[in-house]
Amino acid sequence: xxxxxxxxxxxxxxLELNDKEQANASARQQEVRDYLDTKFSIDxxxxxxxxxxxxxxxxxxxxxxxFVLRDSERHYRGKAPSVVIKDFYDALVxxxxxxxxRKQSRSVNIDFGVVIDAEDNTDYRIVSVDVVPAFTAGDxxxxxxxxxxxxxxxxxxxxxxxxxxxxxxxxxxxxxxxxMVKYWNNNPKHGVDKPVKPxxxxxxxxxxxxxGGWQGQFDRELQALYATLADRIFDTWPDPAGLGPxxxxxxxxxxxxxxxxxxxxxxxxxxxxIDHTRKGRNGDALKAxxxxxxxxxxxx
Ligand SMILES: Nc1ncnc2c1ncn2[C@@H]1O[C@H](COP(=O)(O)OP(=O)(O)OP(=O)(O)O)[C@@H](O)[C@H]1O
Ligand SMILES: [Mg+2]
Numbered sequence: 001x002x003x004x005x006x007x008x009x010x011x012x013x014x015l016e017l018n019d020k021e022q023a024n025a026s027a028r029q030q031e032v033r034d035y036l037d038t039k040f041s042i043d044x045x046x047x048x049x050x051x052x053x054x055x056x057x058x059x060x061x062x063x064x065x066x067f068v069l070r071d072s073e074r075h076y077r078g079k080a081p082s083v084v085i086k087d088f089y090d091a092l093v094x095x096x097x098x099x100x101x102r103k104q105s106r107s108v109n110i111d112f113g114v115v116i117d118a119e120d121n122t123d124y125r126i127v128s129v130d131v132v133p134a135f136t137a138g139d140x141x142x143x144x145x146x147x148x149x150x151x152x153x154x155x156x157x158x159x160x161x162x163x164x165x166x167x168x169x170x171x172x173x174x175x176x177x178x179x180m181v182k183y184w185n186n187n188p189k190h191g192v193d194k195p196v197k198p199x200x201x202x203x204x205x206x207x208x209x210x211x212g213g214w215q216g217q218f219d220r221e222l223q224a225l226y227a228t229l230a231d232r233i234f235d236t237w238p239d240p241a242g243l244g245p246x247x248x249x250x251x252x253x254x255x256x257x258x259x260x261x262x263x264x265x266x267x268x269x270x271x272x273x274i275d276h277t278r279k280g281r282n283g284d285a286l287k288a289x290x291x292x293x294x295x296x297x298x299x300x
Contacts, residue, residue, distance in 0.1 A: 011296060012179070012218075015176070021060055021125075021126065024124060025063055036088075041069065045068065048066050050064075053160050054163075055175050057182040060126040063128070068134050077151065088133055092108055092131065106143055110129050111127065111128045120294065148245065163207075170214045174210055177225065181206070189294075196251075196259050201237060201250065205229055205237060223274060227267040229263045233260045270292065273292070
């Protein structure tokens with residue numbers, strides 16, 4: 001039978017980005033870019049967000065692509081964020097159809113109609129992308145935020161550098177743990193609302209909540225991480241780059257209470273799984289982790 005360590009290593013690798021997926025993401029980026037080039041004056045585009053940092057979980061959904069607009073499009077920057085979002089939305093609906101395209105607060109989402117099977121596999125295809133219109137602002141970028149009706153500053157490089165530093169300080173296990181907790185967050189057993197919103201908050205909290213260095217056991221690290229996340233979910237979590245609005249603004253008090261309860265329950269489930277292992281009940285431990293995370297956690 002699979003040991004707990006083997007199971008976690010397999011789980012971790014199943015959540016890793018592979019070459020086929022990266023090829024598909026790049027092809028989609030190019031396809032969307034080629035089309036948007038016919039509608040807007042775009043200086044450059046790049047895959048970013050958790051995808052670029054390797055902290056995105058599976059299935060690969062909502063991959064962020066920044067489309068950096070040229071100066072000839074700067075008039076948008078003087079208008080409400082909803083204007084550029086609407087124009088991108090209208091343009092993308094023309095190509096992909098109304099049912100595949102959705103306005104979000106900072107982006108326009110395109111769904112490619114990829115089927116996700118019962119094991120959360122997609123035949124190495126990405127499910128959707130978030131098209132983010134952006135302008136340069138010195139070394140940073142400004143992106144529209146229709147929730148606050150303002151343009152917010154962001155800096156993907158700073159977020160990426162912080163993730164790399166945290167990963168290295170944690171014996172290169174940090175990103176894997178972040179992907180696992182984000183996979184738990186997406187588990188449909190929680191209903192339509194994810195426990196933690198936005199899921200970027202999990203990564204931001206993990207920058208501080210995974211401390212003391214990697215102790216060598218996935219089960220222990222995750223149990224402690226869930227407990228710490230539950231403890232600190234009511235804290236204010238600023239943008240790690242110090243530019244945009246706090247990442248913790250995504251939840252109101254009721255939603256934070258729910259997040260705390262679900263994180264506490266996860267910590268408890270993890271403790272029970274660890275107890276199974278300690279008492280030699282390996283099969284029960286595997287089942288408990290699988291119930292916590294979902295189908296990508298292996299039973300064999
Ligand atoms: N409040 C914010 N201020 C500044 N930058 C932000 C803020 N929120 C998000 N970002 C940046 O925009 C990127 C995309 O945001 P998003 O919410 O998609 O998070 P993500 O890290 O890509 O996580 P997910 O895996 O859920 O897609 C983030 O990775 C981060 O670099
Ligand atoms: Mg994203």
